[in-house]
Each structure stands twice: as structure tokens, then as C-alpha cells.
Amino acid sequence: MSEPELAAPELASVEVHGVTRGAFIVRGVLAASAVYGVGTVAPFVGEALARDGGADVDILNFALTLEYLEADFYQRASGLSGEAASLAKRFGDEEAQHADALRATIGKLGGTPVRKPTFSFPGGGQRAFLKLAQTLEDTGVGAYNGAAPKIRSKEVLAAAGGIVQVEGRHAAAIRLLNGAPPAPLAFDKALDRATVLGAVKPFIKS
Amino acid sequence: MAQAHSPLPAQEESQGEPRSALAELHADPASRKRFLSMMGGAGAASAFSLFLTACGGGGQQQGTGSTVAQRQRPAPRPTDMEIVNYALTLEYLEADFYEKVQASGLVSGAPLEAIRVIGEHEREHVQRLKSVAKDLGKPVKKPQTRFPLQSQDQILKLASTFENLGAAAYPAQAPNIRSKELLSEAISIATVEARHAAKLNELTGKTPTPDGAFQTPLSMPTVLAKASPYIVTA
Numbered sequence: 001m002s003e004p005e006l007a008a009p010e011l012a013s014v015e016v017h018g019v020t021r022g023a024f025i026v027r028g029v030l031a032a033s034a035v036y037g038v039g040t041v042a043p044f045v046g047e048a049l050a051r052d053g054g055a056d057v058d059i060l061n062f063a064l065t066l067e068y069l070e071a072d073f074y075q076r077a078s079g080l081s082g083e084a085a086s087l088a089k090r091f092g093d094e095e096a097q098h099a100d101a102l103r104a105t106i107g108k109l110g111g112t113p114v115r116k117p118t119f120s121f122p123g124g125g126q127r128a129f130l131k132l133a134q135t136l137e138d139t140g141v142g143a144y145n146g147a148a149p150k151i152r153s154k155e156v157l158a159a160a161g162g163i164v165q166v167e168g169r170h171a172a173a174i175r176l177l178n179g180a181p182p183a184p185l186a187f188d189k190a191l192d193r194a195t196v197l198g199a200v201k202p203f204i205k206s
Numbered sequence: 207m208a209q210a211h212s213p214l215p216a217q218e219e220s221q222g223e224p225r226s227a228l229a230e231l232h233a234d235p236a237s238r239k240r241f242l243s244m245m246g247g248a249g250a251a252s253a254f255s256l257f258l259t260a261c262g263g264g265g266q267q268q269g270t271g272s273t274v275a276q277r278q279r280p281a282p283r284p285t286d287m288e289i290v291n292y293a294l295t296l297e298y299l300e301a302d303f304y305e306k307v308q309a310s311g312l313v314s315g316a317p318l319e320a321i322r323v324i325g326e327h328e329r330e331h332v333q334r335l336k337s338v339a340k341d342l343g344k345p346v347k348k349p350q351t352r353f354p355l356q357s358q359d360q361i362l363k364l365a366s367t368f369e370n371l372g373a374a375a376y377p378a379q380a381p382n383i384r385s386k387e388l389l390s391e392a393i394s395i396a397t398v399e400a401r402h403a404a405k406l407n408e409l410t411g412k413t414p415t416p417d418g419a420f421q422t423p424l425s426m427p428t429v430l431a432k433a434s435p436y437i438v439t440a
Binding site: 090095144145158168171172176182186188 | 374393
């Protein structure tokens with residue numbers, strides 16, 4: 001299969017390094033993704049990879065991108081006060097620790113951690129900040145829950161489980177600051193990758 | 207099942223942190239037997255005895271015991287049936303607790319509304335897990351429970367204990383689950399337990415993330431030892 005030039009090289013390098021068997025099909029999917037857009041092809045990537053040993057690295061790198069995004073979001077917070085300020089500081093630290101742990105796990109599996117993207121977030125004061133924080137945390141929970149059944153390694157599943165519980169706690173705490181129900185449903189939704197990408201894409205610059 | 211003597215002793219005033227639960231289980235064959243047959247499996251039984259061994263049979267170090275047990279030797283992997291019945295037992299316990307709290311009239315205002323919503327979630331968890339357990343075999347019986355209910359503050363602290371326990375119990379079992387169906391269900395419940403825990407922590411003046419960036423998973427024997435004082439019969 002010929003490899004067209006990729007519009008999303010960081011995504012490509014992930015797969016190329018992370019996948020041992022089945023790199024062929026993965027590269028094909030990535031090439032298609034570069035041509036047709038990540039959102040269009042993303043749902044197929046997971047499925048293609050699920051039959052392959054590189055699936056866990058792929059999932060971890062996807063999670064790493066989300067953790068980078070969340071950490072960056074909190075670390076850039078400014079002009080917050082009270083509980084919002086202290087939680088943003090605390091949660092920012094915790095998201096950064098998630099990113100560190102994911103990078104380490106990816107390395108252990110013989111994969112290469114995805115490059116940290118450049119992010120951009122809208123301004124707009126504390127209210128807007130907390131509203132976006134709620135979206136990002138709820139999306140994080142759904143992303144992990146959607147990916148978990150595809151994880152093969154028990155160690156990776158255990159690591160993801162320890163992280164997603166904290167994402168759930170973050171989501172609830174932020175929701176409380178927004179006057180929203182901390183647990184809007186009895187069961188958290190599992191989000192597929194396309195949905196997650198759709199939610200976070202506006203904030204990923206490169 | 208033999209009626210065990212009341213396991214509701216001195217820990218009542220210690221806000222739901224039953225210090226003597228493990229010692230009691232170790233010392234009392236009746237409550238240990240009740241507990242293991244409740245789980246219905248040799249896996250749980252051997253996990254439990256391993257836990258006791260790791261603790262030196264004492265139980266004074268309940269807080270760190272699970273870590274010791276997990277590090278020394280991994281407990282035998284429980285079956286999906288054991289895991290779903292374990293989760294179902296915990297959800298029964300929580301659902302029953304909130305029902306009794308609502309009936310007690312001791313909680314009012316915003317905390318009561320929180321209790322009502324969370325209790326409804328726990329009932330939904332029970333229904334879902336019962337249905338998964340039916341698919342896999344035989345659902346565990348609903349345990350009979352007993353809770354110390356004294357004041358709003360004490361009740362909220364106990365609620366916080368239960369939710370943080372639940373939030374720690376699920377991630378410990380996720381890697382043991384074989385069925386994708388059960389894994390998906392467990393995960394969608396687990397993060398809701400984490401959300402509940404954050405809410406109860408808010409109501410009791412605690413940080414939403416007491417373990418920091420990573421939820422510390424708690425093993426089955428540790429969780430059961432902490433839950434057992436509130437279970438009268440299985």
C-alpha cells in the first residue's frame with residue numbers, strides 16, 4: 001500500500017511505532033484518515049487495531065492527547081477565584097500526572113507517546129471556564145469508558161481504571177460548581193472515538 | 207444460612223470506619239463463612255485467606271493490608287459470576303442504606319435531595335447487575351443490612367465511606383472481568399460511584415480526589431471486610 005502524505009503526522013507516527021503486527025492495515029486507515037478527515041475514519045481505526053497487539057498503545061495515545069488537553073486547559077486558567085481557582089490548580093496537577101503515567105505505560109509497551117499538540121481555548125471568565133471544564137471532564141469519562149472494553153492488557157485496564165475514576169470525580173466537582181447534577185445519569189455513557197474527537201477538535205490547533 | 211451475631215459493635219461512633227471488621231471476620235468462623243458463601247466461590251475464599259495471611263492474621267493494619275496483599279502475591283482471579291455478585295452485593299448495600307436513611311427522617315434539605323437521587327441510581331445499578339448475573343448464572347440474594355443512623359453528619363460520613371469504597375472496588379475488578387458485557391456495565395457504574403463519592407465528599411468537607419490523581423483500587427477482601435459490619439445475613 002502506498003502511503004500518501006499525512007495531514008496528521010503525529011497520529012501516523014503513533015501507529016507506526018506502536019504497532020508490530022498489522023501495521024499495514026493501520027497505515028492504510030491512517031492514510032485514509034489524513035485524506036478524508038480524522039472524524040470520518042476514526043471509528044474504523046479502533047476496530048482495525050482491536051485485532052492487533054498495537055490496540056492498547058493506540059488507545060493510550062488517544063487518552064494521552066485528552067490528558068494533555070485537560071492539563072493544558074487547567075494550567076492556562078487565569079482570573080479564577082475561590083473554589084474554582086483551587087480546584088483548577090489541583091485538577092491541572094492531576095491531569096498532568098495522568099499524562100505522565102500514560103507516557104510511561106506507552107513506553108513500557110514498546111510504543112512511542114504521541115507528541116503534545118498545541119491547544120487553544122476560548123477566554124470568557126470563570127463561568128465560561130467552568131462550563132468548558134464540565135464538557136471536557138464529562139468527555140474524558142466517556143472516552144475512557146468507550147475505550148476500556150477494547151483494552152487487551154490487564155495492566156493497561158488497571159491503569160485506565162485508576163485514572164477514569166478520578167476523571168469522574170473531577171466531572172462531579174466541576175458540575176457542582178456549575179450548579180449541575182454531579183451524576184446526571186445512573187450509568188455513564190461510553191463515547192466512541194469520533195464523538196470524543198468531535199468534542200475536542202475545536203481546541204486542538206496542531 | 208446461620209444467623210450471625212450482630213456485627214454492629216463499637217465502630218458505630220467511628221463514622222463508618224469499622225476498625226474491628228477484619229479482626230471479627232478472622233476470629234468468627236460464622237461471619238467468615240457467611241461472607242464467603244455470599245460470594246459463592248472458592249476464589250473469594252482463597253483471596254480472603256491470602257489476605258488474612260498477608261495481614262498476619264491480625265487486622266490492625268487494615269488500611270494498608272490490601273496493598274500488602276496485592277504486592278506480595280496476586281489474589282486468585284475471581285470468576286465473572288463472583289465479580290457480578292460481589293458488585294451486586296455492594297449495590298444492594300448502598301441502595302438499602304439510602305432507603306433506610308430516607309425513612310429515618312434524620313436528613314433534610316439539599317443533602318436529602320442528594321441522598322434521594324443517589325439512592326435511585328443505586329437501585330438502577332442493582333437492577334442492571336441482577337440482570338447481568340441472571341445471564342451468567344444465579345444472582346446473589348439481597349443481604350439483610352443494618353446501619354447506625356444517628357445524625358445527618360454521621361449519615362453523610364457513612365454515605366461518603368460507602369461511595370468511596372464503591373469507587374475503589376470497581377477498578378480493582380475491571381482487569382479480572384472476562385465478559386465484555388459485564389466490563390461495559392461495570393465501567394458505566396464505576397464512574398457514577400466516583401461521581402457520587404465526589405458529591406458526598408463535598409457534603410462532608412473533603413476533597414473530591416482524596417487519593418490524588420489515581421484512585422487507589424481496593425481488593426475484594428478489603429472491601430468485603432469494610433462492608434461486612436453492615437451485613438446481618440446474606
